[in-house]
Amino acid sequence: MDFEQADALNQAIRLLSLRHRARAxxxxxxxxxxxxxxxxxxxxxxxxxxxxxxxxxxxxxEPPSVTLMSRKLEAAGHVRRTPAPSDRRASVVELTDSGKALVGQIKQLWCALADETVTGLPAQTVAELPGILRTLVGNVDGRARRPHGSGVA
Amino acid sequence: MDFEQADALNQAIRLLSLRHRARAxxxxxxxxxxxxxxxxxxxxxxxxxxxxxxxxxxxxxEPPSVTLMSRKLEAAGHVRRTPAPSDRRASVVELTDSGKALVGQIKQLWCALADETVTGLPAQTVAELPGILRTLVGNVDGRARRPHGSGVA
DNA sequence: TAGCATTAGTTATCCGGATAACTATTATGC
DNA sequence: GCATAATAGTTATCCGGATAACTAATGCTA
Structure with a gap:
């Protein structure tokens, strides 16, 4: 792939990350x-x-991110963290009533976000998009973990 | 769009952001x-x-991000920042020789990244992908700025 | 010319997420 | 049983990027 195309792709992914997150x-x-x-x-x-x-x-x-996320959600009252009975290292995270109530609202605006995200695209493209994106994720994820380093890194 | 589809899309975008950035x-x-x-x-x-x-x-x-980015690149010697002659508020940023040399290397691995990102996708999909992604960006970006708030926000 | 709005940039502070280093527990092998 | 490896989680620290609040310079308009 030549640089123009590569840059168009990489830049689009970078911008989508920023904008989709900002909108969320x-x-x-x-x-x-x-x-x-x-x-x-x-x-x-x-x-x-x-x-x-x-x-x-x-x-x-990563685990440290989960620690912080779950602790903040616990502080907000949306989640409960209890020691796991079978393993004293682990802590079980579960939704509180407040959290369950929030999930309903999240689902609504999650649909709204997805709808506005794909506005103007043909239905077939919309249907294929999640699969395509997951392929992309698998591609960059796999290379990051497998040690068959393709020379560049 | 129902929640399953919406979540598949939103989650894929979120994961792509994380993974593509990590790979980069x-x-x-x-x-x-x-x-x-x-x-x-x-x-x-x-x-x-x-x-x-x-x-x-x-x-x-945003401007504060640019301030930090350009200052760090200046500290690394890849960029030069000089006061704009015509406008004493503005500062002109330009590549140093070191920066120009780096750009060549960046272009190479940018191509490598794009190649591995789209591995396994049909050529036509690859060709259409940047346009599709830019459409997505435009959709979420536009809504965030235009004040015709669609009720949810 | 005086006053005010706009624009360029910086600083301080917030957030999510990452890695590295560490503790505590569990599992394994001798 | 005991030492060692592996696992769950936390802490501290780093990064990019965002917003809010601010300074300084420019432009516009009366």
Whole structure:
């Protein structure tokens, strides 16, 4: 791929990151949430109580990030953290009633955000988009972890 | 759009942001750069010397971010900042020789990053992708700025 | 010319997320 | 049983990027 194309792609991804996050922040602010926190709440709503290591895996971010996220959500009253009975190292995170109530609102504006994000795209493209994006994620994620370093790094 | 689809999309965008940035960071680290800085250097290489307000516009980030980015790149010797002759408020940013040399390397690994990012996608999808992503950016960016607030915010 | 709005830039402070270094617990192998 | 490895979590510190509040210079308008 020549540089023009590569730059168009990389720059578009960078801008999408900034803008989509900024838009999510604007939508979540009225709920008292910062972007990132909604992902934790949604994951708990989807899967039920989880320990932080599982959350870290599910959210795709590192354990220290999960520690901070869950602690802030606990301080806000949306989440409860209790020691795991079977493993004294682990702590189970689960939604409180307040958190469950919030999830409903998050789901609404999550739909609104997705709708406005894909405005103007043909339905087929919209349908394919999540799969395409996940392919991209898998591509850059895989290379970052597998040690078959392609020479450049 | 129902929640499942919306979440698939939003989550994919969030993960792509994290992973693509992390991969970029890994590739840029050997050059002593942090992600974000390459965008400034590439923009200067493309357009020539610019004042920070122009850089802010071109990079799509806020003036305080540009101040920090350009100052760190100046400290690293890749960029020179001089007062604008015609406007004593403005400061012109331009590449040093060191910066110009770096741009060549950045372009190379920028191509490598784009190549690995789209691995496995059909050529047509790859060709359409930048345009699709720019549409997404325009959608979320526009709503954030235009005051015709669609009720949710 | 005087006054005010606009613009360029900086500083201080906030946020999420990352890594590195550490503690505490659990699992494994001898 | 005991030493060692692996795992769960926390703390401290770094980064980019954002907003708010501010200074300084410019432009506009009366």
């Amino acid at each position: 922040a604007a939508l979540l602010a009225p709920l008292g949430l910062h972007p990132g926190q909604e992902a934790l709440l949604l994951e708990l709503a989807r899967t039920g109580p989880m320990i932080q290591a599982e959350l870290s895996e599910a959210l795709g971010c | 960071a890994a590739l840029l680290a050997p050059l002593g750069l942090h992600p974000g800085q390459e965008a400034l250097l590439l923009e200067l290489a493309r357009t020539g010397p610019m004042i920070q307000a122009e850089l802010s516009e071109a990079l799509g980030c």
